[in-house]
Amino acid sequence: MEVKVINEQSLLLYFKEEISEDNYQEVNLTTQYILSKNIPDIKDVIPSYRAIMINFNNDLIDYKQLIEKLELDNLKLSKVDSTSNKNIIHIPVLYNTEMGPDLEEVASHNHLSVEEVIQIHTENEYLVYMLGFMPGFPFLGGLDESVHTPRRAEPRVKINAGSVGIANNQTGLYPSDSPGGWQIIGRTPLKVFDQYAEPMTLYEAGDYIKFYAIDEQTYSQIKKEINDGQFNKEKWVTCNGH
Numbered sequence: 001m002e003v004k005v006i007n008e009q010s011l012l013l014y015f016k017e018e019i020s021e022d023n024y025q026e027v028n029l030t031t032q033y034i035l036s037k038n039i040p041d042i043k044d045v046i047p048s049y050r051a052i053m054i055n056f057n058n059d060l061i062d063y064k065q066l067i068e069k070l071e072l073d074n075l076k077l078s079k080v081d082s083t084s085n086k087n088i089i090h091i092p093v094l095y096n097t098e099m100g101p102d103l104e105e106v107a108s109h110n111h112l113s114v115e116e117v118i119q120i121h122t123e124n125e126y127l128v129y130m131l132g133f134m135p136g137f138p139f140l141g142g143l144d145e146s147v148h149t150p151r152r153a154e155p156r157v158k159i160n161a162g163s164v165g166i167a168n169n170q171t172g173l174y175p176s177d178s179p180g181g182w183q184i185i186g187r188t189p190l191k192v193f194d195q196y197a198e199p200m201t202l203y204e205a206g207d208y209i210k211f212y213a214i215d216e217q218t219y220s221q222i223k224k225e226i227n228d229g230q231f232n233k234e235k236w237v238t239c240n241g242h
Contacts, residue, residue: 001030003067009043009058011066015050019141019169021127023050028206033075041066049129049139088125089203090237091173091188093164093211094219095121099187106149106166106183117185118213120144125208126171136175136193136201140209143171155181162188164211175201186211189222190237202237 002014016023031047044055056066095118107117126140151167157179164173165182175193192202225231
């Protein structure tokens with residue numbers, strides 16, 4: 001871990017320069033440790049893929065005093081077993097060229113068939129590292145290297161809510177209509193973000209998302225259930241049978 005002073009009221013704690021589950025666990029455990037110190041002069045603790053930003057009240061404490069209070073040298077990070085208590089959110093996706101206008105491009109770029117892209121994309125469980133860019137947008141890790149695809153050269157003005165895409169070595173989904181440059185390979189009928197619901201998203205940082213393929217009939221069925229107020233979350237989202 002490396003400590004850097006960003007400005008007179010911010011510190012950054014840097015971890016390994018990689019996106020990995022081990023790195024995520026270190027960031028997460030260190031964040032919990034800092035919060036457990038209950039230092040009143042700290043205003044915000046903001047974790048990311050490989051760093052933690054600490055914003056503090058520099059009228060009450062300077063960075064040297066804060067580092068001393070944090071006692072980072074005493075922090076003992078124990079490896080977390082990511083297979084225990086894993087919360088997996090199952091997301092149904094209709095993969096076709098209508099819902100996924102870049103599906104064939106992703107296949108062509110990686111010298112795969114469309115069916116192989118779908119199979120590879122639905123095999124892994126993706127760790128939700130953080131939510132950002134827009135409310136409910138999950139930044140996911142664990143995309144198989146065989147389907148890595150660069151962003152589109154020309155971003156779209158509008159990507160429909162629920163669209164599932166790939167950008168370089170990441171996959172994710174758009175919770176709301178938005179401009180964007182990700183390669184869109186499918187769409188979920190689920191409303192993954194609802195500002196009036198509690199909680200507002202179907203997932204949170206630390207959860208895992210597993211996509212599974214559905215056909216057009218099932219897509220329409222789920223849409224109807226949602227519109228009629230009869231959506232069965234246990235059946236479509238938390239069921240381990242998918």
